[in-house]
Amino acid sequence: MTTQIFQASTLYGAATLAAALDAGCFGPADRRILLVCNNAATPETTPGLETLPGFGRLRDRFDDVLSYNETIFPFHPGGWAPRPDDLPLWERFVRHEWRLGDDDVALAVESIQVNPSLALAQIFTGAPVTVYADGLMSYGPTRNKIDPLVGTRVDRVLHVDLVPGLSPLLLTEFGAPAEIVPTQALMKVLADLADGEDGLPDIEEPALLLGQYLSALGVLTPEEEDALHVRMLRGVVALGHERVVFKPHPSAPARFTRSLEEEAGRLGAELVVCDTPVLAEVLFQRTRPALVAGCFSTALLTASALYGLPVARAGTELLLERLTPYENSNRVPVTIVDALLPALEDGAAVAGRRAGRDVEALSALVRAVGFAMQPKILPGLRAEAERYLALHQDSGTLRYFKRRRLTSLGLPGGLPAQLAFIPRNATVRRVARRARDIRRSARGGAS
Numbered sequence: 001m002t003t004q005i006f007q008a009s010t011l012y013g014a015a016t017l018a019a020a021l022d023a024g025c026f027g028p029a030d031r032r033i034l035l036v037c038n039n040a041a042t043p044e045t046t047p048g049l050e051t052l053p054g055f056g057r058l059r060d061r062f063d064d065v066l067s068y069n070e071t072i073f074p075f076h077p078g079g080w081a082p083r084p085d086d087l088p089l090w091e092r093f094v095r096h097e098w099r100l101g102d103d104d105v106a107l108a109v110e111s112i113q114v115n116p117s118l119a120l121a122q123i124f125t126g127a128p129v130t131v132y133a134d135g136l137m138s139y140g141p142t143r144n145k146i147d148p149l150v151g152t153r154v155d156r157v158l159h160v161d162l163v164p165g166l167s168p169l170l171l172t173e174f175g176a177p178a179e180i181v182p183t184q185a186l187m188k189v190l191a192d193l194a195d196g197e198d199g200l201p202d203i204e205e206p207a208l209l210l211g212q213y214l215s216a217l218g219v220l221t222p223e224e225e226d227a228l229h230v231r232m233l234r235g236v237v238a239l240g241h242e243r244v245v246f247k248p249h250p251s252a253p254a255r256f257t258r259s260l261e262e263e264a265g266r267l268g269a270e271l272v273v274c275d276t277p278v279l280a281e282v283l284f285q286r287t288r289p290a291l292v293a294g295c296f297s298t299a300l301l302t303a304s305a306l307y308g309l310p311v312a313r314a315g316t317e318l319l320l321e322r323l324t325p326y327e328n329s330n331r332v333p334v335t336i337v338d339a340l341l342p343a344l345e346d347g348a349a350v351a352g353r354r355a356g357r358d359v360e361a362l363s364a365l366v367r368a369v370g371f372a373m374q375p376k377i378l379p380g381l382r383a384e385a386e387r388y389l390a391l392h393q394d395s396g397t398l399r400y401f402k403r404r405r406l407t408s409l410g411l412p413g414g415l416p417a418q419l420a421f422i423p424r425n426a427t428v429r430r431v432a433r434r435a436r437d438i439r440r441s442a443r444g445g446a447s
Helices: 011-022 068-072 084-096 116-121 181-196 222-238 256-265 280-287 298-305 316-322 329-342 347-352 359-371 377-389 405-410 428-444
Strands: 003-008 032-036 066-067 104-109 129-135 154-160 176-182 208-212 243-247 270-273 289-293 311-313
Touching: 003 011, 003 116, 011 032, 011 154, 011 176, 032 068, 066 068, 084 116, 116 129, 154 222, 154 243, 176 181, 181 280, 181 298, 208 222, 208 280, 222 243, 222 256, 222 289, 222 377, 243 280, 256 270, 280 298, 289 298, 298 311, 316 329, 329 359, 359 377, 359 405
Parallel strands: 003 032, 003 104, 032 066, 104 129, 129 154, 154 176, 208 243, 208 289, 243 270, 289 311
Antiparallel strands: none
16 A cells, blocks of 8 residues: 655645646555644644635545644644654554554655654655645755755655746755646646635736735844835835735734835725735736735746736845845745846836846856855855856845855855955954944034
């Protein structure tokens, strides 16, 4: 007997799996289990994906739907991992709880470098693993070094073709090939989710704003994220859009909505807040937005690549500065959106749907950024990164790199070797700060 276990934490992830199954990306099995993981900070008060609108349309692809949270209770899926010595006990327990018996198990999991995916791969020692990715992070390097006992069992990386022509870096250190989930199969699944959905804005061709709740990640303060939403609203109104739909992140506080409503009143725009927990792709189909604006949401690329909608970005320049450490896994998604999509303030580029870079140039940039993020995981990309940086010393490219990072890696664009001590020298930094203070005081007195 063969059992396939599909782990999912989002409705979009479950839809991706359903599309992959419909397209025959997985071989036959005697039993298929959808293992639902609720990774919210407080899963007890947050609805799981199996309760969300549209899930029933995905349910028939699986023989059983089980809860990982219930299995490991009271532990949290994102914070718990089995101790190595306990792995045989956990496998025996899980096989009993999920009625697996002695079945051969195959896994399909999300982010293999973190729990709960990593824990599952460790519990089922020896099981083949498919990693599926529905977002932009698959184009970046693996976040952490993975135990070869897990990494060598990954047979492929399934991903949505969000940037046609761009290949994922995820798990390339193990030689895992990338495989695209057929776009038409995914589009059919997403169309099924949109059919019969109630409680959606009854408005055609609005400007659609995508919220992400970046303050929860510690990237922005709540005030800065609030200001970013207002900036997006002002941007779309300046481009002539009088009807606006805002899709907030499900966990975002209500005050984000209040600020936008107040600003919409001042601008004379019609604002509708969609607080129904549906995928952005459902809104794309039901409202056919005249423009989709956001920071670096994956939905910006699904809007562009899958639905052919005009898109624009806002706030990515701030994110490029704020993301820490440099190897933050959001860096490649922000880089792709910033380098590929037009800025909301550039009306001509938005209207002309002009891409910032072609795919070949974007691929070279992403590979260079990927090496700078994870040089120990992807040492084979050093020569490419050196060539790229040697040829691109302009501000439009160097904004994606930190000079200190380039210096520490000995890459073009860093400080010369004889000056490399300066960033670490406390005395030099103190003198520089004092000089800046004097210059600012002099300017203030002159004014």
